[in-house]
Amino acid sequence: MQIAISTAGLHPAMPAMTEPHATLRGEARAMGSARSYGKDEEVYGEGDKASWYFKVVSGVVRTCKILSDGRRQIDAFHVAGDIFGIERGETYRCSAEAVGEATVIAYRRCSLEVLAASDSVLARQVVATTLLSLERAQDHMILLGRKSAAEKVATFLLAMAERVHEDAIELPMSRSDIADYLGLTIETVSRTLTQLERDAVIALPMARRTIVLRNKSALRRLNA
Amino acid sequence: MQIAISTAGLHPAMPAMTEPHATLRGEARAMGSARSYGKDEEVYGEGDKASWYFKVVSGVVRTCKILSDGRRQIDAFHVAGDIFGIERGETYRCSAEAVGEATVIAYRRCSLEVLAASDSVLARQVVATTLLSLERAQDHMILLGRKSAAEKVATFLLAMAERVHEDAIELPMSRSDIADYLGLTIETVSRTLTQLERDAVIALPMARRTIVLRNKSALRRLNA
DNA sequence: CGCTACTTTGATCATACTCAAGCCGAGTGG
DNA sequence: CCACTCGGCTTGAGTATGATCAAAGTAGCG
Numbered sequence: 411m412q413i414a415i416s417t418a419g420l421h422p423a424m425p426a427m428t429e430p431h432a433t434l435r436g437e438a439r440a441m442g443s444a445r446s447y448g449k450d451e452e453v454y455g456e457g458d459k460a461s462w463y464f465k466v467v468s469g470v471v472r473t474c475k476i477l478s479d480g481r482r483q484i485d486a487f488h489v490a491g492d493i494f495g496i497e498r499g500e501t502y503r504c505s506a507e508a509v510g511e512a513t514v515i516a517y518r519r520c521s522l523e524v525l526a527a528s529d530s531v532l533a534r535q536v537v538a539t540t541l542l543s544l545e546r547a548q549d550h551m552i553l554l555g556r557k558s559a560a561e562k563v564a565t566f567l568l569a570m571a572e573r574v575h576e577d578a579i580e581l582p583m584s585r586s587d588i589a590d591y592l593g594l595t596i597e598t599v600s601r602t603l604t605q606l607e608r609d610a611v612i613a614l615p616m617a618r619r620t621i622v623l624r625n626k627s628a629l630r631r632l633n634a
Numbered sequence: 635m636q637i638a639i640s641t642a643g644l645h646p647a648m649p650a651m652t653e654p655h656a657t658l659r660g661e662a663r664a665m666g667s668a669r670s671y672g673k674d675e676e677v678y679g680e681g682d683k684a685s686w687y688f689k690v691v692s693g694v695v696r697t698c699k700i701l702s703d704g705r706r707q708i709d710a711f712h713v714a715g716d717i718f719g720i721e722r723g724e725t726y727r728c729s730a731e732a733v734g735e736a737t738v739i740a741y742r743r744c745s746l747e748v749l750a751a752s753d754s755v756l757a758r759q760v761v762a763t764t765l766l767s768l769e770r771a772q773d774h775m776i777l778l779g780r781k782s783a784a785e786k787v788a789t790f791l792l793a794m795a796e797r798v799h800e801d802a803i804e805l806p807m808s809r810s811d812i813a814d815y816l817g818l819t820i821e822t823v824s825r826t827l828t829q830l831e832r833d834a835v836i837a838l839p840m841a842r843r844t845i846v847l848r849n850k851s852a853l854r855r856l857n858a
Numbered sequence: 859c860g861c862t863a864c865t866t867t868g869a870t871c872a873t874a875c876t877c878a879a880g881c882c883g884a885g886t887g888g
Numbered sequence: 889c890c891a892c893t894c895g896g897c898t899t900g901a902g903t904a905t906g907a908t909c910a911a912a913g914t915a916g917c918g
Contacts, residue, residue, distance in 0.1 A: 475776045477858045483776035498765035503772060526758065533757040534750065540764045541722035547771035548727060552699045552707035554778035555817030559874065585897065593779030598874055600898055616883085618897060634701045783906065809865065822906055824866055840915080842865065859918100866913070873907085881898070888891085 442515035447471075447508035453495075456505045460497040462516045466490050469512025470582045473504040474590065484591040486546060487583065489573065493539050496522075509583045554593045557634060562592040563602045564632035567612065567623060577623040666739035671695075671732035677719075680729045684721040686740045690714050693736025694806045697728040698814065708815040710770060711807065713797065717763050720746075733807045778817045781858060786816040787826045788856035791836065791847060801847040 444467065447453060453464065453471060464471070466488050473494055474484040485504055488494045494506060497519075526533040553562055566588065570579045581588075585596045592599065603621070606612045611629060613622040623629065668691065671677060677688065677695060688695075690712050697718055698708040709728055712718045718730060721743075750757040777786055790812065794803045805812075809820045816823065827845070830836045835853060837846040847853065 475772065477776065477780060479858065481776075481780040481858075483779045485772055485775060496765065498762055498769060503769060523758075526761075527754045530751045530754065530757065533754065533761070534747075537750075537757070537761050537764060538722055540761060540768060541720065544764060544768050544771060545722060545727060547768060547775065548699065548709055551709060551771060551774055551778055552701065552705075554775055555707045555814075556701060556705040590779075595875060596897075597876085597899085601874090604898070618882090634703065634705075808863095819907060820865075821867085821908080825906090828866070842915085861918080862916090864913105864915080866911100868911080869909085871906105871908070873905090875904075876902085877900105878902105879898100879900080882896090884894090884896105886891100886893080888889105 441521070442517045444513060444515050446511070446513045449508060449510050451508050453506040453508065453514065454502050456502055458502050460495065460500060460502045461519055463493065463495040463497075463519055463522060464506070464514040464516055466492050466494070467513040467515055470509040471506055471512055471514065472509050472583070472587060472591075473506045475504055482590045483593065484587060486543070486550075487587075487591065496536070496540060509587060559592075559594055559598050559602050560605070561632050561634050562594060563588075563599065563606070564629045565634075566592060567621065568626070568629050568633055571623055571626075577626070579621045579623070581619045581621060665745070666741045668737060668739050670735070670737045673732060673734050675732050677730040677732065677738065678726050680726055682726050684719065684724060684726045685743055687717065687719040687721075687743055687746060688730075688738040688740055690716050690718070691737040691739055694733040695730055695736055695738065696733050696807070696811060696815075697730045699728055706814045707817065708811060710767070710774075711811075711815065720760070720764065733811060783816075783818055783822050783826050784829070785856050785858050786818060787812075787823065787830070788853045789858075790816060791845065792850070792853050792857055795847055795850075801850070803845045803847070805843045805845060 442465070445453075447469075454460075454462075456475065468490055471488045471492075471494060472484050473486050473488065474482055476482050486494070487509065488506075495502065497503065522532075522536070526536055553565055557565065567579065570581065571577060574580075583591075585599050588594075589596045589599045594602075603612065603614060607614050609628070611623075611625045613624055614620075615622065666689070669677075671693075678684075678686075680699065692714055695712045695716075695718060696708050697710050697712065698706055700706050710718070711733065712730075719726065721727065746756075746760070750760055777789055781789065791803065794805065795801060798804075807815075809823050812818075813820045813823045818826075827836065827838060831838050833852070835847075835849045837848055838844075839846065
């Protein structure tokens with residue numbers, strides 16, 4: 411049995427710096443190498459041999475699955491400090507792409523396995539990293555399965571705001587990414603945001619990638 | 635940082651016996667104790683102190699999250715051999731209940747942490763168990779976010795059949811459990827099954843907990 | 859038997875999707 | 889500097905999928 415990588419990483423819910431996997435001991439020794447990607451560039455594809463795992467340095471990386479007819483579900487957005495690409499099997503089960511410009515450090519999977527065997531602190535960090543991904547996946551499942559469009563968007567906005575500790579959010583991703591993350595269409599995302607603006611819950615400046623939260627308690631009420 | 639327990643365990647997708655966590659080394663030493671539960675009895679509740687983790691011996695256990703207004707999402711059904719209840723934090727983030735009569739072995743969480751620190755094989759099994767739960771959660775997210783009712787039911791039936799290696803499935807869970815697992819209502823589950831029967835894809839004997847798969851390739855086509 | 863819980867079926871409704879058009883800002887080139 | 893295009897976003901109209909509300913079967917079990 412192998413230890414490898416494909417964490418369904420982050421919700422935008424927690425400040426990345428406090429994440430337990432912010433630094434995995436042994437990474438320096440493991441000789442990680444930096445890589446940069448442009449917007450929508452692929453870090454790896456579903457089915458590729460999972461020889462590396464990654465830590466985000468800057469920018470945002472999305473991991474997603476695609477159905478045969480093109481329908482897409484984004485598992486997670488990974489921000490600075492997040493680890494992604496740890497797999498149990500030989501291949502990646504999600505694809506990973508840069509949302510905008512992004513830099514990551516790549517670590518050889520084999521070095522993780524070797525090190526973890528001799529370094530119990532590292533091993534437990536790998537467990538914690540994976541468990542964190544699992545927690546986020548669990549939260550995301552109830553969102554996808556049981557929340558309304560308005561509730562999904564509210565949850566998303568609150569999580570994004572929590573990440574940056576501010577009420578003005580600079581969204582790194584497009585409406586299309588948001589839709590595929592929340593299990594909606596771009597039209598529904600757009601209409602829901604417009605409705606929230608009408609209700610004075612948020613403000614949508616001309617630069618549509620910015621969203622200002624005006625009434626957080628209203629959002630929390632929607633958060634269910 | 636702690637290593638603990640709340641795996642979003644199993645899909646019905648794999649034969650339990652081949653799971654990497656079927657036996658975690660050190661469990662015997664860890665002095666697990668057997669516990670039995672009746673239908674719908676709670677193994678633990680969301681928010682309880684996560685002092686134990688569990689392995690299913692017989693029966694089925696569901697883990698789920700509930701929204702404030704009662705909407706429920708079932709994360710996973712756990713069958714014989716599956717581990718559940720491993721948490722990163724101090725408390726359980728899902729509740730766990732027996733679907734029918736079920737027996738589990740409870741292990742103290744602290745013994746897992748102590749043992750894993752000294753036993754790298756056990757540590758890596760914990761990682762693999764958690765990664766498996768994560769894989770299942772990822773598959774479930776695309777189902778919840780992007781599949782139609784018919785596709786959800788087809789995926790579910792194929793996964794259940796795969797688990798028992800037979801085309802006649804004895805469902806351990808009610809329509810209500812299926813609905814809350816698939817993000818549907820019981821009416822939609824029922825109607826979808828009826829429609830599949832009309833299309834001669836499945837048969838629904840009088841005992842409604844049994845379902846016979848008549849046309850697996852039709853189901854696979856729906857599986858998307 | 860007759861209750862109870864579970865499931866199915868029916869009718870109606872609402873949420874979110876689809877298809878289509880229009881808007882706006884950023885970039886490009888005349 | 890303006891006209892054009894292109895991509896991303898918004899808006900509108902109509903629809904469909906699945907939810908809701910309500911009732912009737914059916915099985916299991918005392």
